[in-house]
Amino acid sequence: MQTEGKSRKLLRIHRDDNVLIVVAPIRPGDRDVIDGREVVFTESIAIGHKVAAGDIKAAERVYKCGVPIGSAKEMIPGGAHIHLHNLKSDYIATYTLDKDHVFVK
Amino acid sequence: MSSSSNSRSNNSPTLQGFLRSDGRKGIRNCIVVAYLVECAHHVAREIVDSFKAQQVHLIGFGGCYPNAYADRMMNKLCTHPNVGGALLLSLGCESFNRHRLEENIAKTGRPVSTVVIQQTGGTRKSVDAGKTWVENALRQIAEVPRAPLRVDELVVGTVCGGSDATSGISANPAVGRAFDMLVKQGAATIFEETGEMIGLEDVMSARAITPELGHELKRSVEKAAYYYKQMGHASFAPGNAEGGLTTIEEKSIGAYCKSGDSPISGLIKPGDIPRRGGLYLLDVVPDGEPRFGFPNINDNAEIAELIACGSHVILFTTGRGSVVGSAISPVIKICANPETYERMSDDMDINAGKILRLEASVDEVGEEIYGKVLDVAAGTQSCSESLGHQEFVLTYKSFEPIGPACLPV
Numbered sequence: 001m002q003t004e005g006k007s008r009k010l011l012r013i014h015r016d017d018n019v020l021i022v023v024a025p026i027r028p029g030d031r032d033v034i035d036g037r038e039v040v041f042t043e044s045i046a047i048g049h050k051v052a053a054g055d056i057k058a059a060e061r062v063y064k065c066g067v068p069i070g071s072a073k074e075m076i077p078g079g080a081h082i083h084l085h086n087l088k089s090d091y092i093a094t095y096t097l098d099k100d101h102v103f104v105k
Numbered sequence: 106m107s108s109s110s111n112s113r114s115n116n117s118p119t120l121q122g123f124l125r126s127d128g129r130k131g132i133r134n135c136i137v138v139a140y141l142v143e144c145a146h147h148v149a150r151e152i153v154d155s156f157k158a159q160q161v162h163l164i165g166f167g168g169c170y171p172n173a174y175a176d177r178m179m180n181k182l183c184t185h186p187n188v189g190g191a192l193l194l195s196l197g198c199e200s201f202n203r204h205r206l207e208e209n210i211a212k213t214g215r216p217v218s219t220v221v222i223q224q225t226g227g228t229r230k231s232v233d234a235g236k237t238w239v240e241n242a243l244r245q246i247a248e249v250p251r252a253p254l255r256v257d258e259l260v261v262g263t264v265c266g267g268s269d270a271t272s273g274i275s276a277n278p279a280v281g282r283a284f285d286m287l288v289k290q291g292a293a294t295i296f297e298e299t300g301e302m303i304g305l306e307d308v309m310s311a312r313a314i315t316p317e318l319g320h321e322l323k324r325s326v327e328k329a330a331y332y333y334k335q336m337g338h339a340s341f342a343p344g345n346a347e348g349g350l351t352t353i354e355e356k357s358i359g360a361y362c363k364s365g366d367s368p369i370s371g372l373i374k375p376g377d378i379p380r381r382g383g384l385y386l387l388d389v390v391p392d393g394e395p396r397f398g399f400p401n402i403n404d405n406a407e408i409a410e411l412i413a414c415g416s417h418v419i420l421f422t423t424g425r426g427s428v429v430g431s432a433i434s435p436v437i438k439i440c441a442n443p444e445t446y447e448r449m450s451d452d453m454d455i456n457a458g459k460i461l462r463l464e465a466s467v468d469e470v471g472e473e474i475y476g477k478v479l480d481v482a483a484g485t486q487s488c489s490e491s492l493g494h495q496e497f498v499l500t501y502k503s504f505e506p507i508g509p510a511c512l513p514v
Binding site: 008012013014023049067068070082083088091 | 351463
């Protein structure tokens with residue numbers, strides 16, 4: 001049922017996701033298969049981190065568990081590590097607390 | 106939904122429920138022994154302990170001072186469809202309104218009695234009186250009529266506890282998939298933990314079946330953010346980037362994804378029972394200024410609230426490995442972490458850790474959870490149930506009633 005079928009290190013959580021979750025440590029030079037396409041990793045990526053399932057355009061929404069988790073800061077090629085350097089939050093908190101701990105909007 | 110899951114639900118064995126006077130049906134038929142103040146706890150426990158391996162469960166409220174929330178919780182729990190009858194244990198001078206509770210239970214046709222320890226003559230006589238009553242009540246409730254129970258009559262709650270980094274990427278999304286299947290079959294499903302949904306207010310609001318409900322969902326998360334801040338709780342600090350979490354939205358998804366993809370049909374508070382199938386958010390954070398401390402002091406306080414909303418079964422996801430069960434409704438354990446599963450498999454009903462080893466997909470484990478819900482509804486004991494877990498916690502809280510926009514249907 002997993003679309004990337006032969007992958008040994010990447011988990012797709014939701015069909016709408018454009019990121020995959022690393023479930024075994026990735027080292028530079030490692031190869032894997034994403035959606036039938038071979039990728040060669042150029043960097044170390046730790047368990048729990050994300051990689052792009054395919055090319056993601058700058059400003060495109062990034063989905064994990066079928067839910068948007070932010071937008072790409074730049075074009076992210078398939079197989080690349082996604083983290084603070086290329087993904088930003090879309091969330092702007094609408095609540096805050098003033099100095100007297102009063103709830104303000 | 107895949108074809109295999111459709112065939113499973115079509116071929117699912119006809120479930121038999123215990124028919125209650127309000128039309129709801131239980132998947133268990135237990136007697137609850139409920140102490141109405143801590144001073145009556147020991148007597149209640151002595152009574153329950155003499156019925157080991159029988160369906161006699163201990164619940165109660167320890168406080169001596171009155172509390173509308175605790176009163177409502179006890180009323181809803183004692184008339185839960187899994188409950189066949191109730192014995193109330195009162196010391197005699199506490200402020201809990203035992204008369205009204207007994208009346209409300211009696212109105213449902215359930216056997217009920219109150220032992221007032223001061224009137225009965227102390228510990229030993231009260232224990233004896235209680236045991237005699239429970240023996241008779243067990244015989245009486247064995248005669249409760251059975252009726253076919255459809256999946257669309259089930260209420261299923263979910264909670265996570267003892268979470269770790271694996272929870273959000275294996276067990277929780279799998280529960281979301283099971284929730285989607287249950288909602289598709291017409292069941293009511295309940296998720297909670299608004300305190301862990303910061304950053305997802307808009308995403309969640311967009312799933313509401315009306316814009317007004319969407320607004321209420323958003324407000325419930327804002328309320329949680331404020332409340333936890335007052336508690337000095339640092340739950341909303343940006344996620345641990347080292348573990349791979351990049352944004353606050355991503356951190357919050359871990360708990361949120363248990364809700365699956367269905368539209369959200371309503372916002373309820375502890376004791377509100379969904380009137381029909383669909384997905385509901387349970388707002389467990391008290392209203393008003395913090396008065397009684399943390400919203401829920403532990404996982405069982407949340408489980409009790411899900412049960413008070415009518416949950417027949419609780420889906421409990423854990424990464425580090427929780428062992429708790431509950432009084433009244435069975436708890437199904439879904440273990441997120443494959444190493445924890447290997448270490449604690451006696452306590453775990455479902456091994457969602459195999460998702461991380463790429464041995465099963467999220468969909469497949471979701472179907473397995475769905476099947477387990479039906480098995481447990483058919484009478485199979487969950488792991489925590491067969492190990493005798495019957496934890497129960499109820500403390501002081503305060504709530505305003507839900508507004509008209511919260512339950513559009």
